[in-house]
Amino acid sequence: MLALLIPGLLFTPLALAVLCLLVNFRIGRLFSWVGIIVQVLVALGLWATVADQGGLYYDLGGWAAPLGIELRVDGLAVTFVLLTAVVASAAALHAGAYLDPRKGYQSYFWPLLWFLWAGLNGVWLAGDLFNLYVGLELISLAAVGLVALGGEAPALRAALRYLYAALLGSLGYLLAVALVYGSYGTLSLSGIAELAADHPPAPLILVLAALGLALKTALFPLHFWLPAAHGIAKSPVSALLSALVVKASFYIMARLWLEMGEQAGSIWLAQGLGALGAAGVVVGSWQAFRQSRLKMVVAYSSVAQIGYLFLLFPLSWGVATTTAELAQQGITLHLISHALAKAAMFLAAGNLILAVGNPQVSALAGVSRFLPFSLFSFGLAAVSLMGLPPSGGFVAKWLLLQASLAAGQWWWIGVLLLGSLLSALYVFRIFRASFLETGSDDPFYHPPRSLEVIPMALAVMAIGLGFVANLPLTVMALPVGGGVP
Amino acid sequence: MTPVQLYVLAGVLLCGLGFAGFLLTSHLLRKLMAFNIMGSGTFLLLVGLAQPNNTPDPVPQALVLTGIVVALAATALALVLMRRWYHLSGRTDLQGGPGD
């Protein structure tokens, strides 16, 4: 079964990218619908198989690592593959109705989307450091292409700023890879993890990788490129970028940290990254509060939410194994629930802007009365984002609180609690604007139901994750067990 | 000094040079050149560090070839975007211009 699932997972997005490039927007949309069904089924199948039988290494081309490239198909990877399938499908379905097919350049949306999707799958599964680099670049360039699509000046500026940041970040990572290859003579992550105990890696490796990848993940104060890029792109694109793309670089960093953090890490690096993350939570939330445009609020909120991810480093370094596990679980759940909630939020924000015809927060007055459905999706997503129960965001916050308390690092507790309140500050600013009554006439355009249902579905998933969190937590802990299928 | 040490030294210097250039210049084209210089330094390091006893290792060389193509693709994309930005805004950097 796996012998077909894994090639299917890699092949479908790439094949669709090729097909969609050759046709116009409408036919591309048709192809993509088929592709979405295939991808979701394959991702589900893979997830179920790994949940059932445990993970494995897949040797691409039949060449085993370290000579060849292996894919690490473990519980965490397939969980993210499934997450990607869900979020990307939602964004793609939304885009199919949201984007204007009369604009010629929109036909490039589909091939770029499928390359992005392929890159994401590649990164989740990669077991090879250099392969991660190529996957990361595939993601970055596709994402930049998506931001720049349409080629208007503000989008170009955002895209260029994003591209330059991404390039510098990738080089930082590549330098780290060069040092690793020089030290070990291999690029296989599993091989390095085995060797790391006897041959401690140079501390600079982790520092370089951390800096480069933090730039790509938009860790404060390296977040300067994110709000413009995520705020200016079309809503489905923003959803993809905030939900998945920034997570890819974080994922690589987390994998590196968990493989060689023990030897190459230090308390300074761990606490420093955590402190920057904490600063990101505070500054990002405050900036979000100060924005006048709806999508910029959501974009800055990503800066804040990304900050939490970096608590992984202090909470998993030099602490008891159970504490580190709690932290990993909390961070993974936070990543997943933020992906779902933020995608829902961007799509809902897109609908609201479409309905109101104005990107300003202050234009939302009356929305609660006439567009309750879109606002409700936004609200549900916001509940998870604020970490209020019952939601995936709450469970994640709970686990992180437990980890901080167990690690005795009480200073992160303040960040977690304050972060909730700060996020409420910018979220409720939007509700405040939309609850104002304007009069009994409905001045709004009503988006089609198909557009409104998608963010609602994502938001419901973000909430629902709070009830079934145990399941993904069990699966994502599954290590690689078997060999070739 | 062996040739490999020379590679590594040159790589390190190019990296530092490119890094400083990338951050100090605001002209988009110069920034891009700086990125390419830093990239070349990284590739030199990748090849140099892998062969301490002067016997060539095909793997890093293949990696570098791949890396060059990737860097080339990124450079080309940056150039296209940059030229369009220049024609729309009349600027060679990202400060100011429409929509800032």
Place this chain on the structure above:
Amino acid sequence: MKLLLVLIAAVVLTVVLGQTAWQILAQPTPVDLRELVAEAMPDSGVAHPITAVLLNFRSYDTLLEIGVLVVAGMAGLSMRAVAPLEAPAMRTSDTLLQALLRWFVPFLLVLSAYLLWAGSDRSGGAFQAGAVLGATGVLLRLGGVPLDFLRPGLMLRLGLVLGFAVFLLVAVMGAIRGDMFLAYPQEWAGLLIVVIEAALTLSIAMVLVGLFAVAPAQATERDWPSREGKR
């Protein structure tokens, strides 16, 4: 102030990087891929180790790398639905250049073909050949030869993805046969690699010339006619 900070950062990077690199150089690596490559060479289908690594052992990297190239080409194309091929500033009517072109182009084409062929047992290969082919295209364009296939139509896009598509098909054939993704049948490996390389050469050249051609000269509102209307 910024200058000072950046300089300090750059110097620190250089020094620390240099120091680390020096230490790494001094120690042998626990794994040596050279032996593994040498052992696997007979099964690779080609004689040159770098080509074997690129198109067989680590072919997944190369597949994605071509993907990156296609993405860049595509994103470039999306910037411009219709390129003004007749932009006067782009053309030159220098007779000397035209005369030289007549000599250069056949030579470059032959050189490109040689590089492609050479890749199997010595330095060379798809990328080098593609680069030369791309350069030929650029030269032709500078010389004012109207390369009509560069109009952002189906032909250009087809050429853009041809190499990638061929590579992808070969990759998935392995899986369909019940083997791994990207695995070649032993006896066909050499031939398949040549086919992939040939297609890649074409596509790489196409991306390069395409990007050169479509980098927008002057963008105005009328650059965006709807494609549907055009057909």
Place this chain on the structure above:
Amino acid sequence: MSFASALPLLTLMTSLVAALVIFMLPEQRQGLRTLLNLTAAVVKLGLVAIMVAGVFRGEDYSISYTLLPGVEFILRADALSVMFAGLSAVLWLFTTIYAVGYLEGAPNRSRFFGFFSLCVASTMGIALAGNLFTFLLFYEMLTLSTYPLVVHRGTRKAVRAGNSYLAYTLTGGVVLLLGVAWLHTLFGDLPFAATGHFQQVDPALHGTLALIFLILITGLAVKSAIFPLHGWLPTAMVAPAPVSALLHAVAVVKAGAFGIVRVVYDIYGIEFAYALGVLEPLGWLAAFTILYGSVRALSQTDLKRRLAFSTVSQVSYIVLGVTLFGPIGTIGGLVHLLHQGVMKITLFFCAGNYAETLGVHRIDELDGAGRRMPLTSIAFTLGAFGMMGAPPLAGFVTKWMLGSGALASGMLWVIPVLVASTLLNAAYFLPILYRLWFATPKGWSQERRWGRLETHSWLLWPPLLTAALTVLLGILASAPFSPLSWAELVAAREYLP
């Protein structure tokens, strides 16, 4: 899952499902919405009645679900939970009837009734929560689902009130979260248990436990409006009358008070909390809040704001009762949880009636309203006398029990507080009653008429019924299944044998 163990879940679901369906209903389907609301309320009342009978027989309804390793989601009906659940179920029915009449012809009713049901679901969840984690879940859900009701009118004033409401309650929620998480780290999952968990705890942890107690109580004190965290309550009175009635007289403030009861009795255990020395300071604070709320109520000219400050004062009676070490004080506090709800909701219903029928919001405009609206005014009068603690009404029972409890536990300073509070109550209620019955009417500018009756019939019946309940609860205090006998049942289980 048997029917018995599913009962708590079903009780919760009745209002949750009602909420979801109502959200989906188009605005104009008023008949269906009302039918749905009332059916759900009646069904819920029936389910709670079954549980009350069962718990009395000594049955224990509980259902649990593992949310995370080591974290359980527990719904459980014990004597204390059905007490609160019963109160909410009864008053939900009355308030639904009232709200249907109140909002006739107003916009955004789908939203209103949807969130209203969601609030009731959260309150039920708080009542039936079987451990602190589950309690926290519903406590936060209550905050969120109340917000749209507070800002319901969509005026700038309402939106500002919403801000203040959130600022207080979200902060409170976060503080509570810290306390719950800390306890969980130290002791794992702690289900509510009759005599608490910390009898045999290592004395070295006593300091930490006292600190956690402080954190938990601070988090809970926001909703129960204990000084100095009461500021949101008077501001939130811009909400429509049914919201003020059910949520700010019953659900929200009682959720906080109920949480304090749970923490003191079922997590720490009253005996341990007493030994830890944390009860007495809490008692002082409650006493201060009682006096402070009453004094502030005196100077309010807006009727609903006066009632709100009265709530601030009255809810602290519950807390005061909890801190009186001894079964009689416990009974006084618990019984006040119910009695105060019934009395205060009557007053809010009446205030809403005056506003809707006569356009009256300020106390000095009430002159002669008793002659224009005699039935409403009788209900108001009963509620007000109940609040003052006049025999034989419900309020008298609680004050008597609290006084006896204070004597029994030797906390004599409580008696003067009770006396002073009663005098203050009289001082802010009697002038209203005087105006209602004895002042000459000056006429009302925005008067509306509904047929024969003095006001819309759906607005009239609920206050009359709750006023009647105020009388009955006082007269039949010692009957079986009365709040007083039920509180005795609970108290008997909370103290170590």
